[in-house]
Amino acid sequence: MAVSNIRYGAGVTKEVGMDLQNMGAKNVCLMTDKNLSQLPPVQMVMDSLVKNGINFKVYNNVRVEPTDRSFMEAIEFVKKRAFDAYVAVGGGSTMDTCKAANLYASSPHSDFLDYVNAPIGKGKPVSVPLKPLIAVPTTSGTGSETTGVAIFDYEPLKVKTGIASRAIKPTLGLIDPLHTLHMPDRVVANSGFDVLCHALESYTALPYHMRSPCPSNPITRPAYQGSNPISDIWAVHALRIVAKYLKRAVRNPDDLEARSNMHLASAFAGIGFGNAGVHLCHGMSYPISGLVKTYKAKDYNVDHPLVPHGLSVVLTSPAVFTFTAQMSPERHLETAEILGADTRTARIPDAGPILADTLRKFLFDLDVDDGLAAIGYSKADIPALVKGTLPQERVTKLAPRPQSEEDLSALFEASMKLY
Amino acid sequence: MAVSNIRYGAGVTKEVGMDLQNMGAKNVCLMTDKNLSQLPPVQMVMDSLVKNGINFKVYNNVRVEPTDRSFMEAIEFVKKRAFDAYVAVGGGSTMDTCKAANLYASSPHSDFLDYVNAPIGKGKPVSVPLKPLIAVPTTSGTGSETTGVAIFDYEPLKVKTGIASRAIKPTLGLIDPLHTLHMPDRVVANSGFDVLCHALESYTALPYHMRSPCPSNPITRPAYQGSNPISDIWAVHALRIVAKYLKRAVRNPDDLEARSNMHLASAFAGIGFGNAGVHLCHGMSYPISGLVKTYKAKDYNVDHPLVPHGLSVVLTSPAVFTFTAQMSPERHLETAEILGADTRTARIPDAGPILADTLRKFLFDLDVDDGLAAIGYSKADIPALVKGTLPQERVTKLAPRPQSEEDLSALFEASMKLY
Ligand SMILES: NC(=O)c1ccc[n+]([C@@H]2O[C@H](COP(=O)([O-])OP(=O)(O)OC[C@H]3O[C@@H](n4cnc5c(N)ncnc54)[C@H](O)[C@@H]3O)[C@@H](O)[C@H]2O)c1
Ligand SMILES: NC(=O)c1ccc[n+]([C@@H]2O[C@H](COP(=O)([O-])OP(=O)(O)OC[C@H]3O[C@@H](n4cnc5c(N)ncnc54)[C@H](O)[C@@H]3O)[C@@H](O)[C@H]2O)c1
Ligand SMILES: [Fe+2]
Ligand SMILES: [Fe+2]
Numbered sequence: 115m116a117v118s119n120i121r122y123g124a125g126v127t128k129e130v131g132m133d134l135q136n137m138g139a140k141n142v143c144l145m146t147d148k149n150l151s152q153l154p155p156v157q158m159v160m161d162s163l164v165k166n167g168i169n170f171k172v173y174n175n176v177r178v179e180p181t182d183r184s185f186m187e188a189i190e191f192v193k194k195r196a197f198d199a200y201v202a203v204g205g206g207s208t209m210d211t212c213k214a215a216n217l218y219a220s221s222p223h224s225d226f227l228d229y230v231n232a233p234i235g236k237g238k239p240v241s242v243p244l245k246p247l248i249a250v251p252t253t254s255g256t257g258s259e260t261t262g263v264a265i266f267d268y269e270p271l272k273v274k275t276g277i278a279s280r281a282i283k284p285t286l287g288l289i290d291p292l293h294t295l296h297m298p299d300r301v302v303a304n305s306g307f308d309v310l311c312h313a314l315e316s317y318t319a320l321p322y323h324m325r326s327p328c329p330s331n332p333i334t335r336p337a338y339q340g341s342n343p344i345s346d347i348w349a350v351h352a353l354r355i356v357a358k359y360l361k362r363a364v365r366n367p368d369d370l371e372a373r374s375n376m377h378l379a380s381a382f383a384g385i386g387f388g389n390a391g392v393h394l395c396h397g398m399s400y401p402i403s404g405l406v407k408t409y410k411a412k413d414y415n416v417d418h419p420l421v422p423h424g425l426s427v428v429l430t431s432p433a434v435f436t437f438t439a440q441m442s443p444e445r446h447l448e449t450a451e452i453l454g455a456d457t458r459t460a461r462i463p464d465a466g467p468i469l470a471d472t473l474r475k476f477l478f479d480l481d482v483d484d485g486l487a488a489i490g491y492s493k494a495d496i497p498a499l500v501k502g503t504l505p506q507e508r509v510t511k512l513a514p515r516p517q518s519e520e521d522l523s524a525l526f527e528a529s530m531k532l533y
Numbered sequence: 534m535a536v537s538n539i540r541y542g543a544g545v546t547k548e549v550g551m552d553l554q555n556m557g558a559k560n561v562c563l564m565t566d567k568n569l570s571q572l573p574p575v576q577m578v579m580d581s582l583v584k585n586g587i588n589f590k591v592y593n594n595v596r597v598e599p600t601d602r603s604f605m606e607a608i609e610f611v612k613k614r615a616f617d618a619y620v621a622v623g624g625g626s627t628m629d630t631c632k633a634a635n636l637y638a639s640s641p642h643s644d645f646l647d648y649v650n651a652p653i654g655k656g657k658p659v660s661v662p663l664k665p666l667i668a669v670p671t672t673s674g675t676g677s678e679t680t681g682v683a684i685f686d687y688e689p690l691k692v693k694t695g696i697a698s699r700a701i702k703p704t705l706g707l708i709d710p711l712h713t714l715h716m717p718d719r720v721v722a723n724s725g726f727d728v729l730c731h732a733l734e735s736y737t738a739l740p741y742h743m744r745s746p747c748p749s750n751p752i753t754r755p756a757y758q759g760s761n762p763i764s765d766i767w768a769v770h771a772l773r774i775v776a777k778y779l780k781r782a783v784r785n786p787d788d789l790e791a792r793s794n795m796h797l798a799s800a801f802a803g804i805g806f807g808n809a810g811v812h813l814c815h816g817m818s819y820p821i822s823g824l825v826k827t828y829k830a831k832d833y834n835v836d837h838p839l840v841p842h843g844l845s846v847v848l849t850s851p852a853v854f855t856f857t858a859q860m861s862p863e864r865h866l867e868t869a870e871i872l873g874a875d876t877r878t879a880r881i882p883d884a885g886p887i888l889a890d891t892l893r894k895f896l897f898d899l900d901v902d903d904g905l906a907a908i909g910y911s912k913a914d915i916p917a918l919v920k921g922t923l924p925q926e927r928v929t930k931l932a933p934r935p936q937s938e939e940d941l942s943a944l945f946e947a948s949m950k951l952y
């Protein structure tokens with residue numbers, strides 16, 4: 115497994131100009147979204163660039179929950195300008211857009227679908243060298259500063275997919291807890307649920323030695339390798355932080371201790387799932403956000419309907435872990451205990467329901483919408499949701515238990531109402 | 534922080550030929566020591582190279598606990614042969630020698646002292662590109678497969694020093710537990726003590742935000758940064774494994790579970806201390822092994838007096854942690870608890886003695902020599918031991934508590950007898 119460089123500390127963002135200077139950058143692209151471009155995190159980066167005499171241009175047209183179209187707009191912008199380094203300041207939407215822009219600017223003759231995951235794209239391996247990219251996360255969720263993944267909504271099919279290659283992993287992640295103080299409470303909660311699911315899914319993913327086919331040459335091994343002793347450490351540690359700090363972080367915007375810890379947990383879980391992979395909550399989330407109808411997420415300053423990524427993954431989690439528990443009941447119980455369940459008298463066969471109840475209580479306490487029904491879906495949508503999950507094989511096959519279409523239907527149905 | 538690539542699993546060594554092919558290697562140096570060159574780990578690597586048609590030459594003249602002279606011999610060997618990749622199969626002695634050989638062959642006009650740590654050498658930063666190096670550890674101790682450090686005994690001054698640069702970190706570590714089945718019991722024990730001290734020292738090292746001077750430009754930050762939330766995870770996890778498995782691993786050569794876990798713990802602790810650093814046990818160990826008189830270590834198949842590295846670090850550990858405990862008593866108590874102490878009624882001011890007693894018992898149970906006196910030192914040697922510690926500033930200044938020469942004398946004196 116491999117881990118990107120990360121640097122952690124209040125104020126490390128102020129060093130970004132020096133880092134770029136050390137890299138010899140002369141013409142930098144600063145990428146962010148419209149909302150953030152008015153906020154202190156972007157200002158702090160610009161100040162550091164100016165102070166170090168770094169020439170830069172701002173692209174603030176990142177779409178929150180990007181699409182193929184919004185990726186291509188960013189790609190067009192950077193292709194014209196011969197940037198020699200990138201700084202992405204924002205959440206997963208910004209970091210992912212910046213990774214894609216860097217990739218296609220470095221491979222100008224590729225079609226957009228060339229590097230997109232199969233079966234939607236061609237899933238070609240990346241062999242061109244990319245420019246340095248410094249990621250400055252401002253949410254505490256995706257861990258995108260540590261992963262070689264860029265996710266977008268493929269509008270022609272209305273499903274989320276992505277690009278996955280070690281080559282697009284950021285050169286450096288600057289994890290600065292000061293930025294977390296600006297997040298509104300739903301952004302803290304939803305991005306925190308993303309951390310929760312990264313940790314739970316990577317810890318319960320198919321163990322690495324049971325994954326098949328087993329490529330005979332190590333170079334063709336996928337980035338997502340299944341759970342393994344190293345990713346386990348990151349996952350469990352991130353989960354402990356979520357259990358201890360997420361509620362505090364959501365409820366108190368000034369709780370720097372809680373928000374700092376969640377900011378680190380996001381990177382830790384990212385390192386874990388970036389090597390082990392995620393499975394059903396993520397696989398099923400892609401159609402949940404892709405097929406959004408009119409749901410408008412509280413606290414998200416955007417002009418389009420949106421099911422935030424963290425919400426889309428967590429709503430199915432009670433059903434998913436009830437379904438997977440039989441494959442590794444001890445791990446499921448262990449995570450329930452970390453999340454606060456009293457498991458002293460628990461029986462192994464009840465591991466699934468115990469974890470599911472623990473998750474439901476956790477979500478209820480954090481004011482999460484009452485299931486898929488509450489965000490606009492009904493029974494009639496289930497076939498489309500299942501259909502949108504089927505192409506997500508790259509992750510769903512990492513689930514510890516194989517799923518038929520009927521299984522997927524049942525999981526969506528069980529997720530309509532939570533409480 | 535940065536982490537090298539590592540791959541773990543029984544039999545992963547068989548892939549080394551393919552990995553080299555993927556790297557385009559045509560002329561490979563296989564480095565090991567004489568003893569190992571007769572044992573299955575080296576055979577397994579050679580089989581894989583032959584099977585994949587990789588042209589290679591063996592250098593088996595690595596000195597166990599290398600010296601400047603033995604490093605230079607290896608350097609001379611590789612300089613003549615234009616290798617395009619390296620495989621190091623062995624313990625820290627082999628991996629470190631191979632790192633140095635790769636470095637100086639890539640920088641043929643440098644003097645040997647150019648890259649050696651100041652104040653003994655010039656400590657120049659490495660700016661030349663190195664060849665790929667695959668490290669296959671066969672002991673469970675140094676974690677050298679994950680670090681940018683190469684340690685040797687500088688004979689003119691009779692003290693250990695080293696080369697430290699991210700540039701010499703192996704390209705890939707193949708962590709194959711099968712190799713551990715060949716280790717004799719003292720090699721398991723001593724290399725295990727190295728893991729123990731890496732974990733304890735990096736966990737109790739000066740916190741990263743208290744280190745001074747604080748370089749204004751991130752590029753000049755040393756590799757050893759002080760304890761931090763990320764290295765803490767690795768340290769604690771490695772320590773838990775040592776507590777659970779080291780005794781089993783020493784006592785039963787067929788206990789693959791215990792030996793596999795120690796093999797991983799070695800890499801984990803390496804990732805931890807490779808970022809955080811070590812402090813007094815290591816700083817004081819360098820003269821302890823450098824000034825060796827006639828001590829011959831059981832189970833070490835070598836023709837010279839030798840205090841194995843792991844032994845040289847662990848003998849001072851009870852005294853060192855008694856000395857440092859007042860700076861972070863909670864951490865000292867926590868590690869004592871992990872190592873088996875009952876700390877329920879412990880008082881904070883007793884953290885040091887409690888950890889020291891726990892360590893003494895642990896060492897006694899593992900048949901460790903009774904202190905520095907038992908390996909040939911007496912009170913009269915203390916001034917020389919102190920003098921040999923003074924140039925180890927790179928690590929000793931990471932101790933949480935500053936030390937005067939009198940403090941160092943007292944620590945050596947307290948380590949003469951343990952039980
Ligand atoms: N690449 C990966 O490894 C990975 C992993 C998981 C999710 N994702 C993707 O990341 C995207 C979600 O990213 P996200 O959850 O980080 O949120 P986001 O980037 O979509 O941002 C959400 C909203 O929060 C605002 N915001 C962000 N930081 C703020 C701050 N500090 N203060 C105030 N407002 C702030 C943004 O302006 C935006 O309106 C999805 O597209 C998802 O699929 C990627
Ligand atoms: N680079 C780093 O980060 C780092 C860290 C700690 C220590 N070190 C250095 O590493 C050296 C010590 O290395 P070590 O403790 O790994 O031991 P080692 O390499 O010195 O080997 C010790 C002995 O064990 C034998 N041996 C090794 N593996 C075996 C196996 N699988 N089966 C049978 N015999 C085996 C060797 O032949 C040798 O005789 C010291 O010089 C120390 O200073 C380096
Ligand atoms: Fe996610
Ligand atoms: Fe060591």
